[in-house]
Ligand SMILES: [Zn+2]
């Protein structure tokens with residue numbers, strides 16, 4: 001079903017105008033960790049200029065933790081006590097920049113803090129994966145973006161999630177206010193197939209979160225899936241020819257509603273994206289320990305991490321020794 005997209009607003013074009021430029025030909029990890037760390041230190045405005053020059057889309061991990069976050073309240077395990085900043089995880093959410101639009105996926109509990117931490121000050125559309133509290137807890141914080149942008153925000157969700165949002169946040173869908181910031185002003189669209197947002201095509205990826213059907217999303221050669229336990233065969237086909245796949249991995253032990261680390265790696269090996277990043281981790285997985293064990297094409301994401309997709313020349317330059325040097329330098 002084609003979703004009726006909101007009218008394009010000039011403010012929505014503020015960020016970047018770069019077009020998607022992804023490569024799929026070299027099956028190796030192409031991230032330059034130093035470049036990522038350097039980029040992570042930039043504000044969104046500077047990053048946008050840099051992106052415009054390099055014509056690269058990017059994904060920003062606002063949060064990478066499971067529903068408890070890390071550290072877990074009242075836990076003194078090694079990961080919860082870790083001094084590695086990458087072991088501090090807020091609830092899972094990302095921003096995807098694609099074809100000049102900034103898509104926020106989920107409104108995690110710490111949305112306000114995540115926006116402040118990354119300098120996020122503009123959203124063109126909000127895409128919801130499902131209505132669990134860790135993915136919706138920051139829904140009210142969308143009102144600040146109405147105030148900043150002086151426009152309604154389009155929100156996309158499957159019909160079940162949309163119904164739960166209408167129940168849980170009924171006050172946001174009643175009378176419309178002139179974007180003064182007192183409550184979110186939203187246009188909620190129900191998704192049951194590929195749709196367009198400001199002329200940009202988004203492909204929902206249906207997955208099973210235990211018995212709950214939820215959505216991942218694909219933008220060109222980039223896909224984001226969180227909270228999956230099973231990816232049905234039809235959806236596996238939607239994950240072919242990816243440059244970058246983000247997939248959830250909760251812990252080593254099996255879990256009834258989330259992929260374990262081993263299960264996630266099996267799926268990644270089957271669909272063979274050029275790079276994969278793991279998210280929605282529990283405190284049973286320490287960042288440095290797990291990251292060091294992974295194949296070269298898979299990395300553990302962390303809060304604030306930014307990843308650019310790459311063109312052919314960079315892909316070649318960052319394969320093999322260059323990548324290993326980057327890993328050594330980062331450790
Ligand atoms: Zn979750």
Ligand SMILES: [Zn+2]
Pocket residue numbers: 071072075076077078079080081283
């Ligand atoms: Zn712990």
Ligand SMILES: [Zn+2]
Pocket residue numbers: 130132209227
């Ligand atoms: Zn969930």
